[in-house]
Amino acid sequence: MIVGQDWGGVPYFRKHQELEGPKNTTNETLRELIGLLGIDVGLPGNLARQGVVFFTNAVLCLKDGNLQAKVKSEWFENCGSFLRRQVEIVRPRLLVCLGERAFRSLAATFSFEPGKFRDAVEQSEGVMLPTGTRAFARYHCGRRIQNTHRPLAEQRRDWKRLARFL
Secondary structure, three states: OOOOOEOHHHHHHHHOOOOOOOOHHHHHHHHHHOOOOOOOOOOOHHHOOOOOOEEEEEOOEEEEEOOOOOOOHHHHHHHHHHHHHHHHHHHEEEEEEEEEHHHHHHHHHHHHOOOOOHHHOOOOOOOEEOOOOEEEEEEEOOOOHHHHOOOOHOOOOHHHHHHOOO
């Protein structure tokens, strides 16, 4: 299970007819990172690969504005119970939170102390949730985060460490 921050903006989904854009570089990088675990999720909209990975977000609504538009803190609070219920229903073996806000949202809904985000990313065992799911924090794989917080080479190493839990 992959938990991102939010779905993006209304204009983006209108432009792409309510589907994911075919050349979204963040999605291409995410597919590469998941591929390091030996999992091919295929391209967005490829129904042949359904059921391999469950994708969701900590915020389940669409924002006004573009993909980089601000996300309000109360949206995470409002959607927390939905995130928890999704984890309880899907019961994934492994859950990866993309970005600090997604990880902190998961921590709030499952009542654990997230600590410093970088420490959580580098923690090798993750957090065991009451559902039996092992949850991990990972930096978001978008270019802005690659250029400011965690280069792609380091992110690749972070993801490779997850393989032993599958």
